[in-house]
Amino acid sequence: MASTKDKLGRPIVVVTGVGVVTSLGAGKADNWKKLTSGESGIHAISRFPTDGLKTRIAGSVDFLGQPDCTAALSEQLADLAAEEAIGQSGLGRPGDFPGPLFLAVPPIEMEWSQRLEVGARSGSNDKVTYADLLRVSEQFPAYHGRFLFGSVADHIAEKFGTRGSPISLSTACASGASAIQLGVEAIRRGDTDAALCVGTDGSVNPEAVIRFSLLSALSTSNDNPQKAARPFSKNRDGFVMAEGAGALVLESYDAAKARGATILGVVEGCGEKTDAFHRTRSSPDGKPIIACIKNALEDAGLAPEDIDYVNAHGTSTPENDKMEYLGCSTVFGERMGKLPISSNKSMIGHTLSAAGAIEAVFTVLTLQNQLMPPTINYDVPDPAIPLDVVPNKAREAKLKHAISNSFGFGGQNVSLVVGVEPA
Amino acid sequence: MAENAREAWITGIGIVSCLGEGADVHWQKFNEAKPTADVTTFAPYIVHPLAPINFDLQIPKKGDQRQMENWQRIGTYAAGLALDSAGVKGKTDVLSHMDMIVAAGGGERDLSVDSTILSGMPGAPNPPAFLNERLMSDLRPTLFLAQLSNLLAGNISIVHGVTSSSRTFMGEESAGLDAVRIAVSRIGAGQSDIALVGGAHNGERPDLIMLYEFAGLSLKDKFAPVWERGSGKGGFALGSLGAFLVIEAREHAEARGAKPLARIASIVSDRRKRQPGNVTASLEGLWDQVKDRINPKSAAVISGATGANPATAEERAFLEAHGELAVRATGSYLGHGLEPQFPMNLALATVVLQHGSLFPPCDASGLEKPMSGALNQVVVTGVGHWRGEGLALVEKVV
Numbered sequence: 001m002a003s004t005k006d007k008l009g010r011p012i013v014v015v016t017g018v019g020v021v022t023s024l025g026a027g028k029a030d031n032w033k034k035l036t037s038g039e040s041g042i043h044a045i046s047r048f049p050t051d052g053l054k055t056r057i058a059g060s061v062d063f064l065g066q067p068d069c070t071a072a073l074s075e076q077l078a079d080l081a082a083e084e085a086i087g088q089s090g091l092g093r094p095g096d097f098p099g100p101l102f103l104a105v106p107p108i109e110m111e112w113s114q115r116l117e118v119g120a121r122s123g124s125n126d127k128v129t130y131a132d133l134l135r136v137s138e139q140f141p142a143y144h145g146r147f148l149f150g151s152v153a154d155h156i157a158e159k160f161g162t163r164g165s166p167i168s169l170s171t172a173c174a175s176g177a178s179a180i181q182l183g184v185e186a187i188r189r190g191d192t193d194a195a196l197c198v199g200t201d202g203s204v205n206p207e208a209v210i211r212f213s214l215l216s217a218l219s220t221s222n223d224n225p226q227k228a229a230r231p232f233s234k235n236r237d238g239f240v241m242a243e244g245a246g247a248l249v250l251e252s253y254d255a256a257k258a259r260g261a262t263i264l265g266v267v268e269g270c271g272e273k274t275d276a277f278h279r280t281r282s283s284p285d286g287k288p289i290i291a292c293i294k295n296a297l298e299d300a301g302l303a304p305e306d307i308d309y310v311n312a313h314g315t316s317t318p319e320n321d322k323m324e325y326l327g328c329s330t331v332f333g334e335r336m337g338k339l340p341i342s343s344n345k346s347m348i349g350h351t352l353s354a355a356g357a358i359e360a361v362f363t364v365l366t367l368q369n370q371l372m373p374p375t376i377n378y379d380v381p382d383p384a385i386p387l388d389v390v391p392n393k394a395r396e397a398k399l400k401h402a403i404s405n406s407f408g409f410g411g412q413n414v415s416l417v418v419g420v421e422p423a
Numbered sequence: 424m425a426e427n428a429r430e431a432w433i434t435g436i437g438i439v440s441c442l443g444e445g446a447d448v449h450w451q452k453f454n455e456a457k458p459t460a461d462v463t464t465f466a467p468y469i470v471h472p473l474a475p476i477n478f479d480l481q482i483p484k485k486g487d488q489r490q491m492e493n494w495q496r497i498g499t500y501a502a503g504l505a506l507d508s509a510g511v512k513g514k515t516d517v518l519s520h521m522d523m524i525v526a527a528g529g530g531e532r533d534l535s536v537d538s539t540i541l542s543g544m545p546g547a548p549n550p551p552a553f554l555n556e557r558l559m560s561d562l563r564p565t566l567f568l569a570q571l572s573n574l575l576a577g578n579i580s581i582v583h584g585v586t587s588s589s590r591t592f593m594g595e596e597s598a599g600l601d602a603v604r605i606a607v608s609r610i611g612a613g614q615s616d617i618a619l620v621g622g623a624h625n626g627e628r629p630d631l632i633m634l635y636e637f638a639g640l641s642l643k644d645k646f647a648p649v650w651e652r653g654s655g656k657g658g659f660a661l662g663s664l665g666a667f668l669v670i671e672a673r674e675h676a677e678a679r680g681a682k683p684l685a686r687i688a689s690i691v692s693d694r695r696k697r698q699p700g701n702v703t704a705s706l707e708g709l710w711d712q713v714k715d716r717i718n719p720k721s722a723a724v725i726s727g728a729t730g731a732n733p734a735t736a737e738e739r740a741f742l743e744a745h746g747e748l749a750v751r752a753t754g755s756y757l758g759h760g761l762e763p764q765f766p767m768n769l770a771l772a773t774v775v776l777q778h779g780s781l782f783p784p785c786d787a788s789g790l791e792k793p794m795s796g797a798l799n800q801v802v803v804t805g806v807g808h809w810r811g812e813g814l815a816l817v818e819k820v821v
Contacts, residue, residue, distance in 0.1 A: 051552035052559060107572045107593065109530045110634070112540070112554060118633075119541040128541035130534060130629035134468070137636040144638035145809065149528055149572070150594030154810050157694060165601050165692040165811055168594040170527075170573045178590055182605070189612040206551075207558055214564040274523070274589040276580040279490060279568050288586070409568070410577025412589060 004254050006268070007301030010188040014256050014421070015265045016091065017249035018361045019084025021077050022348040023059035023242055027084060032365050035373045036394040040226035040347050042240050048206050055218040057225040059242025059349030060204040071108045073202025075152045077245035077354070078103065082160055082198050085247035089261065091194055092161070099194035099250075101162035102182040103153040104175030106203045106353045110147045114140075152200070162196055172408030173313075174272075175199055176246060176356025177416050181270040183250045193255035199357025200245035209241060215280065217317060227377050229350075231314035231343035232321050232389045234382040239315040242349025246357030248364075263421040265364040268401065269300025275411035282323040288413055289327030293403065296415035297331070302401060304332050307339065307417070309372055309397065311363045311404040312389075314343025315350050324405060325385035340397065342375040342390040356406040356414065363404045363418045371396050428611030432676050432683040432820065435509025435669030436770040437501040437621070440757045441471035441662060444504065446774045453782035458756045460646045460660055467643040468632050471758030473625075473663035476500060487582055492531040492569035493663075495578050498623025498763075501665030502579045505619060509669035510681060515584060517679070522588045522615045523579065524606050526598035526622035526762035529572035532630045536561045575623060585619055592762075596727070597692065597811030598622070599765035603668070604690045604813070610672045617671035622763035626661030635659070640731045640808060648755035649730035650739065650788040657736075659729040659808065662758020666767035683820040684773040689713045692805075692813035702737035703744075705812040706804070710745070713802070713816045722800035723749040723781045725768045729759045729808045738806045739790060748802065749794035755785050765805040765813065772801035772817040779819070 006012050020027070023041030024034040034041075041059045047066065050056040067073035092098045115133070118140060122132035145151055153166040171178040176199025183195030212218050219238035221228035230236045256263055273295055275288035282289060297304060313324055329336040344362050345351075351358050366372055375389035401419045406412075438445065441460075442452040460469045478496050481503030482488050488496060506512040511521070540557050547553035568574050573591040580586055592598040592605075602620050609615035625631075635641050642658035652658060676683060691709045695701040724742060728735045742750050753771055760767065775781055780798050784791030799821075805813040 049549075049551035050555070051549065052555040054559075105593070107529045107570070110630075115537065115541060116544060120545065126542070127538065129538050130633065133541075134629060134633055134636055137633050138639045140637050141639070142637075144634065144640075147634055147637075148595055148809060150597055150807075150810055153594060154694070158696060165597050165604075165694045165813070166594075167592055167601055167605070168598070170571075170591045170593055171589065172571065172573050182590075185609065185614055189608060189614065191608065206555060207562075210555070210558045210562065211567040211570075214559070214562060215567060272588045274576075274580050274586040276584055276586050279574065279577055279581065408573070409571065410573045410589070411580050411586075412573065412577075 012253035013184045013187045013250050013267045014253050014263045015248050015364050016251050016256050016261045016263060017085040017089025018264060018364055019081035019247040020358055020361045021061060021080050022244035022358060023061055024348060026080055028365060035347055036371055038374050038376045038392060040376060042225045042228055042349050044225055047204060053209060054220050055209060055213050056222045057228055057240060058204045059240055061243040067202060069111045070106060070203045070205055071146055071152060074105055074200045075155050077202050078152060078156050078198050078200035081245035081247035082156060082196060085249050086160060089249035091249055096161040097196055099162060099192045099196060100164050100186060101153060101157050101166040102179040102195060102197045103156060103166060103168050104179040104199035104353045104357060105152045105168050106201050107170060108147055108149045108151060111205055114143060171412040172410050173352055174356055174406035174408040174412040174414040175353040176358060177406040177414035179357060180248060180267060180360055180416060181414060184267050184270055187250060187252050194251045197250060198245060198247040199354040201352040201354040202243045203352060204241055204243055212241060229316045229346045230377040231316040231346050231375055232382060232385060232387055233378055234380045236316045236318060236321060239317050240349035242351045244351040244354050244358050246354055246361040248360060265367055266419045266421060267416060268419045269296045269417035271296025271299055271415045273413050275413060280409050281319060286323055286326040286330060289323055290330045292413035293327055293331045293415050296403060296417050300417035302417060306401050307403050308399040309366060309402040310339060310341035311359050311402060312341050312343040313405040313407045314345050316345060322385060325387060337386055338388055340372055340388050340390050342372055344373060346376040359404050360416055363402050367399050367402055367418060367420050370399055429613060430673035431607045431610045431670050431687045432673050433668050433685045433687060433773050434671050434676050434681045434683055435505045436684060436773055437504025437508055437667045438767060438770045439476060439497060439501050440664040441474055442756060443474040449771060450774055450778060452756060456783050456785045458648060458785060462646055465629060465632060469642045469646050469660040470626050471660055471662035472627050473497060482582055490565055490568060491578055494531055494623050494625040495569060495575045497625060497663060497665040498575045499578045499582050501621060501623060502619060502667045503583055505667035505669050506583055518584045518586060520587045521585050522618040523576055523585050524602040524620045525576040525591045526602040527572045527575050527591050527593060528762055530570050533566055595761045596764055596805055596807035598762045600692045600805045600813035603766060603769060604692055606670055607687050607690050610670060616675040619667055619669055621667030621766040623665035624663060624760035624763050626663045626758055626760060631661060642730060648785050649728050649735060649752045650786045650790045652730045654736060657730050657732040659731045659759035662760045664757055664760040664763055664767055666763045666770050668766055668770055685776045686818045686820045688716055688816040688818045690815040694811050702734055702806055702812060703741045706741040709812060709814045713814055716816055717800060719747040721797050722802060723794055723798055724802045724804060725772050726750055726752045727764050727768050727805040728752045729754055731808045734806050734808050738804060749781055750791050751781060768803045769815060769817060772803050776801060776819045
């Protein structure tokens, strides 16, 4: 009989349901099959004309039809992932989930199609200003609820009947991991026995692509989209924007056991550490990343040698992969040369606000299946960052504990330690 | 909060608004009871613009200021004031384990780029190509960083060195409420010792006025205090404001010799689908969770009412049912700042508790009544104009 408290005397937090949507497909069965066969979901953008853009590829989710806006697609993606996770967990009743919602969501904003629609209605045929838009705004009542920052969380809370005030959060590209961390903390405090943690992102629209492009963050390997995301390779040239959602049902171990739920994994520890060096770049000494990973290990009550696999942030930008190497090799020491580390982003791209949640789902599946998904497109190793990236082909391994890293603009660093069910 | 939770003290506040900055000027202006607003700049829409602020005082590097838009400057400035007030500014040993939860919107637009595209795109030979071309060449690359919601927190880390955790909550009024609620819960449970919590809002933005005007919620033409905006749709005037609190475990404050401004005895929030009567019902449910701790003889309510109905009308019904408590709506003076409104009202609760009395009413509709006795407790309400309801009980530490 396993202890019902962790090494630090807190309730153990387990995963009893997961759901995922990415450019590879909807649902964990399809995603896992493709992810472990090394399939790429990256393609040329067809959602809007890309004339004049430096980057014309993405891992957009196109099989749900043409979205009205990022808010609507993010909502749809979150909805699908949450439905799958809650369904698998068997927790609660339809529309009555017995815990709070923590939702990682991109900042919600009105987009060009709406702005132009309001502009056209204004009838102004010379210079159009916000004064013109304001004159006719009241004719578009639906845009109020649609473009509030809390609108996606509100929809998910209403549909699944989560409890209390839903949290919409952003820690940039670490958001999905932060959502899980907030759920873990709530269960450890005894505030709740269960939490629904979701990360979603459907941001592939012209302005969002251009914003990242202007920061020189994106790969411009437009001619061979499936080869564009090359984490840890010497010729990596930026990340590939992508869409998707990941959802996890977290429960206290006791509550899950009491209702006879199947335990998929354990969220053993969460670590974070803010970097005050720069808005988009990591401190060159790697100290915040190192502290983040160490904090996660300490929170899990584990030593570096206990970790069997790293689910990398691995964005495929020159900067990130170098800094992640520095962080990991400092924490794990010489062992890092042999410790498998792979990047899901080589196949699904960078799902931004959703990434931490999607990659946590894949980490749970990695442990469950004792099979590590590969880093594809690893054709030209970078000698400056020698790593076992599980190159190009999935690999079986005996795995007990894995760590999933998420780093983001604004000095955001979060690492999660996930383990198999205690024997 | 658990019964055996650690006490959460407010040991620092940093506030800026149309009234100015700091506790004293707010107290003074509330006592004058003469709210003003800008009815011309965005006419017919009314706003409460930020008082003149010398950002250099809290954001010394011009390079940092240039990387921000105004909502971030306001917030980074207010955060600095809060750290000063708590006596932890520059103290790396404290700041490196200080947790941060920021309530933020974001998305500040470049109005001239938007206008160029709106004007030129409909007649362009290839409209989508025109959009791409203009955005690629006209957007400042760093504007994105001034738009991202989590980059207020990022700027606070860079400028003030707050570097333990950094989390940003979005979602209008609820974001501010839940930021404080989660920070207090973490402190209560021993997951955190000290936290910087708050947010900022730039109300002088036509793109934001438009977002609320889609629902016809913007206050137009004639200014009136929030309770005097009628039983129709009412409306709110956006306000520019920044509010941060330093909240810490009593043990942590005592160990460093910090004095409490007030204690957050309880903070609760909820979300009810908005149907007639649900705001009142939600507030009653939350009230039931705090009422046993309240001594009505020495307690008052600081309301975050926006002036937009039905939310404000329903909050009024709730407050009338608890008429033994004097009520003040600070929105009459400050306007409505969405995300930071609740942290601002918590900060203002500490201000009145420090004075031990309430400022006079500012309401010809009769809801706000004079209060002459001593003040030891404040109930802060926060009702989202669209979603989310919450209450906090803030007390004098004796």
